[in-house]
Structure formats: structure tokens, C-alpha cells
Amino acid sequence: MSQPSLSRALARLEETIGARLFERSRTSVNPTAVAEIVLQRCDPLIAGFEDLARAIEDHRRQGSDEFRVAVGPFVAEAVGLAAFAAHAAKRRRPAGRLIVRDWRTCLRELREGRCDLAMTDVPSAQEHDELEAEQLFDTPMVIFCSAQHPLAGKNDPTLADLMRYPWAAPLMQGRYLANIPSDLGAAGRIDPQTGDFVPAICADSFSAMTAAVRNGRAISAAPPAFIRDDLRRGEFVVLPVWENWMRMSYGLIWRKGHPWSRSLSDFIDTLREVLARTEFGEAAPAGDPPTAAPR
Numbered sequence: 001m002s003q004p005s006l007s008r009a010l011a012r013l014e015e016t017i018g019a020r021l022f023e024r025s026r027t028s029v030n031p032t033a034v035a036e037i038v039l040q041r042c043d044p045l046i047a048g049f050e051d052l053a054r055a056i057e058d059h060r061r062q063g064s065d066e067f068r069v070a071v072g073p074f075v076a077e078a079v080g081l082a083a084f085a086a087h088a089a090k091r092r093r094p095a096g097r098l099i100v101r102d103w104r105t106c107l108r109e110l111r112e113g114r115c116d117l118a119m120t121d122v123p124s125a126q127e128h129d130e131l132e133a134e135q136l137f138d139t140p141m142v143i144f145c146s147a148q149h150p151l152a153g154k155n156d157p158t159l160a161d162l163m164r165y166p167w168a169a170p171l172m173q174g175r176y177l178a179n180i181p182s183d184l185g186a187a188g189r190i191d192p193q194t195g196d197f198v199p200a201i202c203a204d205s206f207s208a209m210t211a212a213v214r215n216g217r218a219i220s221a222a223p224p225a226f227i228r229d230d231l232r233r234g235e236f237v238v239l240p241v242w243e244n245w246m247r248m249s250y251g252l253i254w255r256k257g258h259p260w261s262r263s264l265s266d267f268i269d270t271l272r273e274v275l276a277r278t279e280f281g282e283a284a285p286a287g288d289p290p291t292a293a294p295r
Helices: 005-017 034-060 072-090 101-109 174-179 206-215 223-232 261-275
Strands: 023-025 027-030 067-071 096-101 115-123 131-140 144-145 188-190 197-199 220-222 234-237 247-255
Touching: 005 247, 027 034, 067 072, 067 101, 067 261, 072 096, 072 115, 072 131, 072 206, 072 247, 072 261, 096 261, 101 115, 101 131, 101 247, 144 206, 144 223, 174 197, 206 220, 206 223, 206 234, 220 223, 223 234
Parallel strands: 067 096, 067 115
Antiparallel strands: 023 027, 115 247, 131 247, 144 220, 144 234, 188 197
């Protein structure tokens, strides 16, 4: 806001309140006691107006077929895209929109009201009191590389060995950093503002991750089912490195007190039907290593 615009806005506010908010001199501008009262009470007022706007928007959406769902790259690959296609096939005029984003963007768009539902990392969502979550699946992940990778023939690679190569993955939660070597090497870096782990090849789609692995020296991680065909063709190999924390936990996440539209509810029903037909329909027991995959 420019200085003249700010001055006009403050003048209108003082006129509305009927009192001076600032004492102005040629060298300074100081808040009055009234300004302190306004400052102490303005946040609840602003929040109230925002809550009113959200309530009106929720009412509008309940009667609308439009909805927007943000999904993480793994859940999009597992069930999201198939569920969205099945939902659209049932309706004459599908009006939903599905977008694939990293976990942090999914949660931010949901919290700011730019999407109606997120399907992403459940533990991250549980850090926000205004969100509710329902876990859909929890499954082990394996680390894989191309069959020509230098680590492909190594029988006992360590986590330190993995740090010597670029990782191709979505933005990763900072909680994983406690389980890997502090020297990240070529694997990626730590975002100094958020504490997230940013892989060297930060990809927002599973196809981009596998392309990086297939065409270079990158390594990645995924549930075994995601790369089964690549393993059978001999293009990828699973590295014999696995620990209990190497799991993927995804679910439905929404804002508390915000009802779903009928169209969104129908989409979620379709999602559950699709999920029941996949191997992600039943959560894997915690601590179980992935089943052996062909090398």
C-alpha cells in the first residue's frame, strides 16, 4: 500500500471510530490510547468477518457441484486419479477439480480455503488443530534405483551410501531428518525456513520421480506396488535398505466444521470404492518390512 493510500485509509478509520488513532508531528507518528484499544480488539473482529465469509462460501458450495481436491503425488498415483475419473464418468456434468501438489501446499491450500479436501500426509495434518483427518492407508516404502546404478549391485548399502546420490522425491517432512545421516551429501538440502527436507530432484509427480531414476543416477522411494512392472522388466532394482520409519501414511484431510457438498461426498464414496479394489485398501501392519521384490 502506498503512503497516500495508507493515510486515506487511516483517516476513514478515524472518522468511523470518531477518535484520533495517531498523534502526528513533523517528525513522528505515535499511536493514541484509542489506537491501543483498537489494536487489542481488531484480531477477533477480522477473524469474525473471515469466519462469516467462509460460512457463506460453505453454504454456497453445499448447493454446488463444484469442488476442489488437492492430492499428494503418491496418493494421486495410488487411487486419486482413478477415483476422479470414475467419479466424472458417473456424472453428466462433472465440476470437480483435482490438483497434484506436495504435502505442504496441499495443507496450505486447504487451511486457506482454496480447496475443499486434501489427500496427503496424515501426521503433518495432525499438527494443525483446525484440521481433521482420516487415514486411508499406511504402507511400507522401498528405496529403488535403475538397474545400471552404481548401487544396484551392492549387497549391503548403508544410508550413508544413499547420501552420495541425488534423491528424486516430493518435498519431505522434516521429521525424516532424524533418521538419516546429518551429512546430506548429494541427496538434497534442508529448507532453512520450514525445516523440510528438499530432495536434490524435488518432483511433484510420480512419473517425474521415476523418469529421474530411469535417466540418471538418482534414487527414490515408493511402495513396492508402484514400481512392480518396472521391477519385472528389469529397469529398476530395490536396494536392500529398510527401516521401520520408511512408511507412507496418507488420508483424507478437511477443515473442522466445514460441511462437504453432495458432489464432494459422492467423490469420496467413489474414492472408497476404488481404494477397496486396490492393495492399499488394507493398511499394512506397522513395522512390517515390504515383501521381497525382484532385483
